[in-house]
Amino acid sequence: MSIPTPSHTTPCRICGGAVERFLDLGDQPLSDAFRKPDETDDEFFFRLEVGRCTGCTMTQLLHEVPRERMFHADYPYRSSGSTTMAAHFRAIARRFIAEELTGSDPFIVEIGSNDGVMLRTVAEAGVRHLGVDPSAGVGLTAQEQGVRVRTDFFEERSALEVVADEGRADVIYAANTFCHIPYLDSVLAGARALLGDDGIFVFEDPYIGDILRRRSFDQIYDEHFYFFSATSVGAMAAQHGFELVDVERLDVHGGEVRYTLARPGRRTVTQAVHDLLLEESTSGLDRAEPYESFARAVMAIRDDLRSTLERLRDEGRRVVGYGATAKSATVNNFCGIDRDLVAVVYDTTEEKQGRVTPGQHIPVEDMSGFATDPAPIALLYAWNHAEEIKRKEQAFADRGGRWLTYVPEVRLD
Template identity: 40%
Template sequence: MCGSSVTPFISFGKQPIANGFLKKEDFGKEYFFEMQVCHCQKCNMVQLAEQPDREQMFNENYAFFSGTSTHMARHFEQFAQTVRTRFLSEAKDPLIIEMGSNDGIMLRNFKGWGYRHVGIEPSANVAKVAQDQGVNTLVRFFDEDTTELLLKQYGQADVFYSANVMCHIPYIGQIFKGISRILKPSGVLAFEDPYLGDVIEKTSYDQVYDEHTFLFSVLSVQYLAGLHGLEIFDVEAQETHGGSMRYYIGHKGQHGITAAVENQVLKEKALGLASLATFEQFRKNCEQSRADLVKLLTDLKRQNKRVVGYAATSKSTTVLNYCGISSDLIEFISDTTPNKQGKFSPGQHIPVLAYENFKKNYPDYALLFGWNHKKEILEKEGDFMARGGKWIVFVPQVGIE
């Protein structure tokens, strides 16, 4: 990000496309890359050393739809209301732009209120869901050409937003350059992504996968924003995705900086997010977590216990391939997303079956890949637990609940 050299501190080995759920006939065509993670001592950015081409990850077969989670729908509705009251109450005919708008789960709120809005979504299949709901969506990547198109057709934005997208983009400098141009002088960039501090504290290494080029901290985002005449003026910790941070950014001097920014910087320094030693310890914690999970699953297999994976998430791809877990240890993965069902998990090729298969014959144990939706899942699965079903968890440590 800053042009300096980076220091590798962990490799998760050969990893496939995390959302690349595949059919049996495609087993021999899979793409793998060395998933190594690095730290920059100058700008404090944590990043992948290598990332697949964007078209391999985001395309007409993209398998993640935000709208499948009622929890996330509420989250984005609350955020939209916050933006409306905090930044748009006195704006005249405001424009809201969202990068990586997925199936329109956030922008549909602004559509309902009659605001001008534009979603930028490169995956045609999820963009179509938004378009079918009347959410104004362009099927393309946000880049220099898109910036010019937006300025020409819509003018500058009052709010530019992205959720769990900014961390996907290796050419982050171009993104911030474009945003600095597209924002009005008083405009606000708000984005949220999985937070490095939570990953370190919880050993939630499954937050690292092909799409996540970066793991942001306030320290690294401060540096990035400053390169483009921008500054963080507020931050808010979020529970989503197992621990995220929302950053509010504007042109320098345009917004009063809250105490939350400096408080978070102090916390990060205390946590050691500017020290390579912290990341070396994280590597050791990951290795221990891997050993503990494999041992637990192997012990359950010896006891002839049935184990099923719960939720075929992108994050599960990292866990399964880093730990070498195959269908020898996990019978299948249950998932509610139609275009994952009947396919196989990337790399390890564990069958992905419809949720009904989980309900009609409960396993002894369910490995909770969707741990970041734990509260929502446990509320839903009272019958499974009442019948003696138990959960295997691996964040913040391996265990049975």
């Protein structure tokens, strides 16, 4: 099943301005739809195109995939799967506890709480909390760890119900979730209703400046609908009754920014906000050229990666994949990488093992097989965890194994 390709421009979902397409990544499957090998006949595809609003500058997909197709009971991603990210979430939880959740009965709500990796620290501290996540499977995992979860999509309706049941929140937090939601008007209306007068709404997501700089085109897939900058977030916040009061650069997931919104005039706008806005203006994030340059670089990476894999195949050198990430769906389908070029992908997520990758149907196997696989080359899809992975897989390098990466360019190390 395929959705018709939209026109070159489309209305901005934030301000209504004109969104100009700068990159077309072709027909793509759902990035986390890992199916059984005999259940791939009716696979869903959509056109993955991305553009930039000429008004508010928000980068966004040109077409929306129905949310129920992506986020459901069998959603396979687990936030706690990386030790680096688990430590990251424990740290932000401790910061909230120390700096924001200090009243007589503080309350924090997390949008997209996943398996509860952040809220576990909050729960252990005895702080009132609630996770809101539509995926029942990961929600059950969180509840088994002592985290309170509401299985639902966060929007104005559900936020008003939380207010009625729980009262208003001191902190609303979302990590790698806010950018997933096309209907941000409803989410922000819900946040206005739920947030206390002096509360903060904090979210962290991939930063468009880092994506352009690092050429990390695989950050673009169905679940990532928006790609934020301080400029676009500031415009969006003002339109919906908030003010951007702080930003923090994060070196996770290939480069993110943590944005803090508050009600206008309730918090002092930090110097970090002014600095990042100036940096974005200087680098041209509000103009078309960096996006067009990025698109040209992406096409070159596609051609180079495919030709490299074809050469390795022709030389009789077995290549395996490491990390059945959501990002890998974009890479495999845009570059035409199938099991003829990558024999198997190894992954730690049980829900993906024994299945095949979206679109190209490369088998996914238990990560334990990587240790005994004689393949001399591994295509590192999970490049954003490269440092952690290479430490963990030192034995692979010791036996002469080499890592093939494609961000910011194709390299065989």
